[in-house]
Amino acid sequence: MTPQQQQSGETCDREVEDGDKGEADAPLAQAHPVAITAPDGGWGWVVLLASIMVLALTLAFPSCMGIFYTDLQKQFDASNSVTSWVPSIMTSVLHAGGPLCGVLTERFGCRATVMLGGVLSGLGMAASAFSNSIVELYITAGLITGLGFCFSFQPAVTILGHYFVRRRVFANAMSSTGTALGLSTLPMLSHYLHTELGWRGSFLVLGGILLNCCVCGAVMRPLGPPKPRRKKQISNGIEEEGLKGHMWMVWKSLLSSFSRHMAFDQFCNNTRFRVFSLGITLMMLGFVVPLIFLVPYATDNGIDQKNAAFLLNVLGFVNIIIRPPIGLLFNLSWFKGRHIYIFSAALLLNGLSNSICCIRPSFLVLLIYMLSYGLTMSVVGTLMFTVLMDIVDMSRFPSALGLLAIMESVTLLIGPPLAGSLVDKTGEYTYVFIASTITVASSALYLLLSFYWLDRRDAARKEPSPLPGSAAIQSPDCQYIRVSAGGANKRTTVKTERVSCV
Incomplete structure (x- = not known):
């Protein structure tokens, strides 16, 4: 067994142990379905x-x-x-x-x-x-x-x-x-x-x-394994029997x-x-x-x-x-x-x-x-x-x-x-x-x-939204101007914002 297979097996064991007892009884293949890859050939x-x-x-x-x-x-x-x-x-x-x-x-x-x-x-x-x-x-x-x-x-x-x-x-x-x-x-x-x-x-x-x-x-x-058979549905803990119940289940299955x-x-x-x-x-x-x-x-x-x-x-x-x-x-x-x-x-x-x-x-x-x-x-x-x-x-x-x-x-x-x-x-x-x-x-x-x-x-929906700030809620008569100026210290940036209304 390769280290990858051993690690995969240990992971599966831990997941079963950590899960509920009812889930542990489920088939492991059902809990971990195998992804089907398209061959694109062959x-x-x-x-x-x-x-x-x-x-x-x-x-x-x-x-x-x-x-x-x-x-x-x-x-x-x-x-x-x-x-x-x-x-x-x-x-x-x-x-x-x-x-x-x-x-x-x-x-x-x-x-x-x-x-x-x-x-x-x-x-x-x-x-x-x-x-x-x-x-x-x-x-x-x-x-x-x-x-x-x-x-x-x-x-x-x-x-x-x-x-x-x-x-x-x-x-x-x-x-x-x-x-x-x-x-x-x-x-x-x-x-x-x-x-x-x-x-x-x-x-x-x-x-x-x-x-x-x-x-x-x-x-x-x-491609892949065959689908498992569906179990008969149970209503109120009692399995539906008889011709009437069977026909009803078939009808519901067809509608679905x-x-x-x-x-x-x-x-x-x-x-x-x-x-x-x-x-x-x-x-x-x-x-x-x-x-x-x-x-x-x-x-x-x-x-x-x-x-x-x-x-x-x-x-x-x-x-x-x-x-x-x-x-x-x-x-x-x-x-x-x-x-x-x-x-x-x-x-x-x-x-x-x-x-x-x-x-x-x-x-x-x-x-x-x-x-x-x-x-x-x-x-x-x-x-x-x-x-x-x-x-x-x-x-x-x-x-x-x-x-x-x-x-x-x-x-x-x-x-x-x-x-x-x-x-x-x-x-x-x-x-x-x-x-x-x-x-x-x-x-x-x-x-x-x-x-x-x-x-x-x-x-148009993917275009970037406007810059946040008061400009987003201004009236159309207001002109928004943003000015950025760097100080002597390059780590400090001074930003001046001015709103002028006509």
């Missing part, structure tokens, strides 16, 4: 790779529904607004299940929750292949698959915050390339499956592909967990989190709408469906190329505290890029649009979770992410149907892109101006 690289694959299969998947958009309209004789509810519900539930996902993550860990999400999304997408009505698609492809995406996506992002601290910006940037990887591969795969198997066969095969989230979740082993994972205290007390969550909620009203309506817009103007799907591939390739160097660049110390301004500027340019589609519905114009949209989307996707981690403490990140996801789900749910109804009324897709330009650019300006004002306010 097995964390495997976890990062798994997170990239999870994000590729979840966040990028709703945009692929545009490949089957026209077929679903013909199959179920549905309008644009009715059909757009399928990807809308899928994307909305992906975010709205955040609090429930947080409860499961806390109780079972990230690994089990990601694997559960893979099972749900795979089964939901496979079941949608046998749907006989658009309402059944709402349930299978929208609700079940979207909930599975949520259970896979959020723990995959959360676990990166535990494995990486010093390289967190780089890890978030690399994980966000998963979305780009999905955008660059899933549209072409969906187009190929659609050509060979139709939309029903494609949904069945895609459901099998989504089961790979279970494999990714299996490698996300937790739900309140912890909603971060209402952060929303009320943390001004920056409140501003950021409101801005992101407004942003999501029009951020994903162009990706859903891009393929229908291109095919409606005579562009081949294969070329239209290729546009989404271009978006994915741009993100793959741009996001890693952006992550390395913004990981520099100079950018610390400036992430929100870069994020807001990129979001503003992203919103303005949607207006490019209004120039001309040609393949060249849409290709330029995808390049500009992909470039700005890379910065937005790289910094979004990093900004949230800068605003809230890492211990509150899962709950803050859960509340933010709930707020996003509202606008994500109504955004595509509103855009679809706009197309039904006007018969033009260009109005969809104009509306997306207005909403995304407005959210960017709101975030930029709000955080600039908050930084100015905090800087």
Whole structure:
């Protein structure tokens, strides 16, 4: 035994002896918890790779529904607004299940929750292949698959915050390339499956592909020892028994967990989190709408469906190329505290890029649009979770992410149907892109101006207070003058203060 270990053991023995007898019976490991240090590498690289694959299969998947958009309209004789509810519900539930996902993550860990999400999304997408009505698609492809995406996506992002601290910006940037990887591969795969198997066969095969989230979740082993089981609560010295008492305890536990994972205290007390969550909620009203309506817009103007799907591939390739160097660049110390301004500027340019589609519905114009949209989307996707981690403490990140996801789900749910109804009324897709330009650019300006004002306010509060003395309580008509003079003896200083009033 080394001297350090011997000294540590003696210290622990003294603490147990000095404590109460009841405390001495407690496990020593519980009294002295071991601090878990983020490895910032090692097995964390495997976890990062798994997170990239999870994000590729979840966040990028709703945009692929545009490949089957026209077929679903013909199959179920549905309008644009009715059909757009399928990807809308899928994307909305992906975010709205955040609090429930947080409860499961806390109780079972990230690994089990990601694997559960893979099972749900795979089964939901496979079941949608046998749907006989658009309402059944709402349930299978929208609700079940979207909930599975949520259970896979959020723990995959959360676990990166535990494995990486010093390289967190780089890890978030690399994980966000998963979305780009999905955008660059899933549209072409969906187009190929659609050509060979139709939309029903494609949904069945895609459901099998989504089961790979279970494999990714299996490698996300937790850091540190497993959490001890909670003992049954005792009320008035009598252990609650029976079905009624058990259900009551389960209900109270769910309410407690739900309140912890909603971060209402952060929303009320943390001004920056409140501003950021409101801005992101407004942003999501029009951020994903162009990706859903891009393929229908291109095919409606005579562009081949294969070329239209290729546009989404271009978006994915741009993100793959741009996001890693952006992550390395913004990981520099100079950018610390400036992430929100870069994020807001990129979001503003992203919103303005949607207006490019209004120039001309040609393949060249849409290709330029995808390049500009992909470039700005890379910065937005790289910094979004990093900004949230800068605003809230890492211990509150899962709950803050859960509340933010709930707020996003509202606008994500109504955004595509509103855009679809706009197309039904006007018969033009260009109005969809104009509306997306207005909403995304407005959210960017709101975030930029709000955080600039908050930084100015905090800087003013940190300014040194005025010198103590009678000047602090004078009327504005009085002029305060302080004169200091050193005497012959340098150890003695004579100070003369004079107040002159006009």
